[in-house]
Amino acid sequence: xxxxxxxxxxxxxxxxxxxxxxxxxxxxxxxxxxxxxxxxxxxxxxxxxxxxxxxxxxxxxxxxxxxxxxxxxxxxxxxxxxxxxxxxxxxxxxxxxxxxxxxxxxxxxxxxxxxxxxxxxxxxxxxxxxxxxxxxxxxxxxxxxxxxxxxxxxxxxxxxxxxxxxxxxxxxxxxxxxxxxxxxxxxxxxxxxxxxxxxxxxxxxxxxxxxxxxxxxxxxxxxxxxxxxxxxxxxxxxxxxxxxxxxxxxxxxxxxxxxxxxxxxxxxxxxxxxxxxxxxxxxxxxxxxxxxxxxxxxxxxxxxxxxxxxxxxxxxxxxxxxxxxxxxxxxxxxxxxxxxxxxxxxxxxxxxxxxxxxxxxxxxxxxxxxxxxxxxxxxxxxxxxxxxxxxxxxxxxxxxxxxxxxxx
Ligand SMILES: Cc1ncc(COP(=O)(O)O)c(C=O)c1O
Numbered sequence: 001x002x003x004x005x006x007x008x009x010x011x012x013x014x015x016x017x018x019x020x021x022x023x024x025x026x027x028x029x030x031x032x033x034x035x036x037x038x039x040x041x042x043x044x045x046x047x048x049x050x051x052x053x054x055x056x057x058x059x060x061x062x063x064x065x066x067x068x069x070x071x072x073x074x075x076x077x078x079x080x081x082x083x084x085x086x087x088x089x090x091x092x093x094x095x096x097x098x099x100x101x102x103x104x105x106x107x108x109x110x111x112x113x114x115x116x117x118x119x120x121x122x123x124x125x126x127x128x129x130x131x132x133x134x135x136x137x138x139x140x141x142x143x144x145x146x147x148x149x150x151x152x153x154x155x156x157x158x159x160x161x162x163x164x165x166x167x168x169x170x171x172x173x174x175x176x177x178x179x180x181x182x183x184x185x186x187x188x189x190x191x192x193x194x195x196x197x198x199x200x201x202x203x204x205x206x207x208x209x210x211x212x213x214x215x216x217x218x219x220x221x222x223x224x225x226x227x228x229x230x231x232x233x234x235x236x237x238x239x240x241x242x243x244x245x246x247x248x249x250x251x252x253x254x255x256x257x258x259x260x261x262x263x264x265x266x267x268x269x270x271x272x273x274x275x276x277x278x279x280x281x282x283x284x285x286x287x288x289x290x291x292x293x294x295x296x297x298x299x300x301x302x303x304x305x306x307x308x309x310x311x312x313x314x315x316x317x318x319x320x321x322x323x324x325x326x327x328x329x330x331x332x333x334x335x336x337x338x339x340x341x342x343x344x345x346x347x348x349x350x351x352x353x354x355x356x357x358x359x360x361x362x363x364x365x366x367x368x369x370x371x372x373x374x375x376x377x378x379x380x381x382x383x384x385x386x387x388x389x390x391x392x393x394x395x396x397x398x399x400x401x402x403x404x405x406x407x408x
Contacts, residue, residue, distance in 0.1 A: 015139050027342070031351045037383035039370040040351040042178060042326065048294045049241045050286070057280035067273050073264040075101025075248070076275040082282060083234065083248055092224040098250050100259050103270045105208055105235040105247030107263075109136035112169070112204060112231060114262045115255065117142050121168035126154050128329075128358035128367070130178045133171055133206065142168065144360035151320055153177065153184030156191035165199040174222060176209040176325025179358045179369035183323050186219050193225035201229065208235040208247075209325040211291040214299040228252045236278050238326075239291050244274040298326065304377035305370065305384065312388035314395055326373040329355070332366040336394045339365065344390050350383045 031038035061067055074080065080099040087094040102108050109132070117123070117140035125134070127146035134144065145167070148158045154172050164170065172192075174184040184192075196203050205222050223232040227250075235247040251259050263269070281287075305328055309319055316333040332338065338354035345352065355367025375383060 015141055019135065019139065027351055027353060030346050033349075036346075036349050036351055037375055037379050037386075038351040039372070039375060039380075039383060040353050041371060041374060043242060043374065044238050044294070044326075045297070045374050048297065050281075050290055053281055053286055053290075054241060054277065058277050060280045061273060061276035067276050069272060071269050071272040071275075073100075073260050073269045075099065075270065076272070076279060078283070079275050079279040080248075082279060083250075087221075087223070087232070087234075087250060089224075092227065094227075094250055095253075098253060098256055100249045100251060100256075100263060101270050101275055102247045102249055102263070103267060104237060104242070104245045105206065105233040105249075106132055106136065107266070107270075108204075108231070108233045108247065108249045109133050110139070111249070111259055111262050111266065113137050113140035113142075114266075115258050116168055116202065118168075122166055124159070124162065124164065124167045124170040125360050126172050126177065127360070128179055128355065129171065129360060130173060130206065131357045133204075134357075134360055137171070146360050146362075149177075149180065149182060151182055153182045153188055154192070156188045156195065159192065159195060164195055164201040167201060169202050169204060170196075171204045171206065173206045174210070174219070175207055176212060176322060176327070178209070178325070179327055179353070179355065179367075180329040181320050181322030181325055181327045183213075183219065189219065189222050190225060193222050193229070196222075196226045196229035202252075203230045204233065205230050206233045208233070208238050211239050211287070212295050212298060212326070213324040214295055214302070215323060216292070216295070223250060228254075231255070236282075239287060239294065240278065240281060244271075244278060246270065246274050246278045295324065298324075298373055301372040301375070301377060301380060302328070304380045305372040308381045308384035309388075311381075312385045314388065314392045316395060317388075317391060326371050328370045328372060330368045330370060332368065332391060333395055333398065334366050335398045336391065337365050338368045341368070341390060341394060345387055348386045348390070350386050352387070 027040045031040050079101060080096040083099045084094040084096040119141040121142045122145055123137060123142040124145050124147050126149045145162060147162060148155045174189060176183055195201060203222060207221065221232060223230040232250040236244060302322060306321060318331040319328050322328060342352065342354050353369040355369060356363035356365050372380060
């Protein structure tokens with residue numbers, strides 16, 4: 001038996017060998033323990049799912065046998081039309097033919113890897129970036145090159161100096177980035193769109209958090225500025241329910257057929273029933289008011305987290321002030337190892353995600369990602385107080401070493 005396992009193990013293909021299970025999935029196992037205060041998951045609060053609307057839509061969607069039948073690879077036509085309308089305005093019209101429904105937006109990374117990445121192709125990513133994208137794209141063996149970002153998102157000037165013309169792709173998130181919470185400024189979107197038009201760069205604009213803006217303000221997408229150069233990814237996971245696994249890509253016209261072919265090869269099509277449930281839920285305009293409710297709830301929870309951080313964190317800890325989404329990105333004093341901190345935090349029933357896996361290379365170990373989406377405000381305060389006490393203790397141990405360093 002042991003012999004069979006080890007010889008099968010040796011047959012694992014090169015591209016899968018370095019793949020690890022996502023750090024977040026591993027941590028989520030701990031968060032299911034009783035009384036755990038979890039800032040770890042990127043999942044939405046289940047109370048935001050709008051269950052009555054989903055239930056009614058499910059009944060309507062499951063009427064006919066066709067909801068349980070195979071369907072077209074491109075996706076359910078009324079849903080594709082709805083998505084195209086949502087992304088169209090007087091300046092910019094999206095055709096339903098450029099919309100491909102995917103099994104969560106996560107599937108899009110795999111399809112993009114198949115269509116656009118040869119081994120060793122250069123993929124530009126934000127520093128830091130969404131680790132699920134790194135995990136999925138890494139199966140196509142690219143070389144990741146990180147582009148710096150600040151509180152206004154990816155630094156477009158830095159992109160220019162990196163040499164975008166030699167890259168196969170640029171992957172970025174314009175709104176409330178996972179993990180930093182940053183929103184890319186309008187000016188930078190314009191510069192990045194201009195760079196793409198000038199150099200032929202293809203951009204993956206991954207945008208699952210756009211609707212969760214606390215101020216309700218929508219900044220125009222890069223897709224609307226350079227539709228022939230952008231693959232736009234949308235998702236119903238954060239605004240409806242992630243278990244439905246319905247996301248979508250809007251792709252440049254020249255790539256439409258190729259994406260349909262690889263999607264067909266991958267899974268024939270996404271769940272017929274899930275797509276119809278989504279369509280039945282959103283068709284009469286349910287989302288417009290629903291996302292306002294979710295954003296206002298998350299805003300309250302975010303404020304609770306920011307004021308708890310202000311109250312409890314020792315000097316030397318820095319964080320961003322998000323304008324939407326689900327995440328606060330915390331910089332600890334350098335020298336504190338966030339993985340070691342996590343072990344101690346789990347012991348006092350607080351979970352978070354250490355920052356290192358969000359870096360494509362040269363990981364920094366003194367960052368952590370905190371989600372404010374799933375914990376209630378009073379839990380947030382208690383969890384941050386416990387975390388701050390630990391960080392304080394770590395800082396005190398560190399101080400003599402830091403002081404010695406300064407004397408050198
Ligand atoms: C930035 C980002 N992109 C894509 C995804 C994948 O989402 P889904 O496959 O549920 O649409 C996530 C999930 O957390 C995410 O945070």
